[in-house]
Amino acid sequence: MRLPLLADGILPLAVLAFAHAASAATVSGTVTIDGRPIRDIVVYLESNSGATRPVVPTSHIVMDQRNLEFLPAVLPIVRGTTVDFTNNDDIQHNVFSPSAIAGKFDLGAYGPGATRSVTFNEPGEVLVLCNIHMEMEAHIVVLRDPYFALSTNDGRYQISSVPPGNYTAKVWHGRFLPAREVVVPENGDLALDLPVKK
Numbered sequence: 001m002r003l004p005l006l007a008d009g010i011l012p013l014a015v016l017a018f019a020h021a022a023s024a025a026t027v028s029g030t031v032t033i034d035g036r037p038i039r040d041i042v043v044y045l046e047s048n049s050g051a052t053r054p055v056v057p058t059s060h061i062v063m064d065q066r067n068l069e070f071l072p073a074v075l076p077i078v079r080g081t082t083v084d085f086t087n088n089d090d091i092q093h094n095v096f097s098p099s100a101i102a103g104k105f106d107l108g109a110y111g112p113g114a115t116r117s118v119t120f121n122e123p124g125e126v127l128v129l130c131n132i133h134m135e136m137e138a139h140i141v142v143l144r145d146p147y148f149a150l151s152t153n154d155g156r157y158q159i160s161s162v163p164p165g166n167y168t169a170k171v172w173h174g175r176f177l178p179a180r181e182v183v184v185p186e187n188g189d190l191a192l193d194l195p196v197k198k
């Protein structure tokens with residue numbers, strides 16, 4: 001996970017908490033859907049301890065609009081994150097979402113060089129569309145806990161700085177898919193391959 005910096009260069013509280021943790025593991029492996037490794041699968045861990053981290057609305061992450069596409073097309077974030085929808089085309093876009101649970105919004109039409117932002121506080125899937133260009137589509141996956149990664153072309157993923165404990169490992173690929181329980185050890189890292197059937 002990239003470390004988000006505040007405007008003044010101060011690390012947000014969540015990141016400082018990682019740094020002070022007695023130990024933290026890297027969870028990594030290969031995720032496959034029906035036997036095939038695929039990129040842009042969201043792999044994430046939800047803590048089973050019940051003590052969920054409070055929402056710390058600090059970091060901004062960009063979903064660009066460039067060449068009539070949203071970039072990235074799949075964006076996992078932790079709840080409380082603000083997404084900046086920047087228009088880097090030379091025409092107008094009108095970003096909106098019909099996703100009622102995690103983030104229904106309509107940013108209206110705005111032109112080249114402009115940015116409009118949305119903060120997502122509720123976990124769930126956000127379908128992102130453009131009212132002007134029907135072919136534009138992206139997905140924001142809002143997660144409860146800050147332990148997640150996107151798979152690469154060969155299905156590899158890596159989640160860093162995970163405190164020891166019991167978690168449920170889950171994936172999102174177009175929709176949320178079945179999970180399994182995992183234990184992140186006190187010492188050492190965790191190798192976790194996730195063969196998922198769709």
Ligand SMILES: [Cu+2]
Pocket residue numbers: 092093094130131132133136
């Ligand atoms: Cu558009």
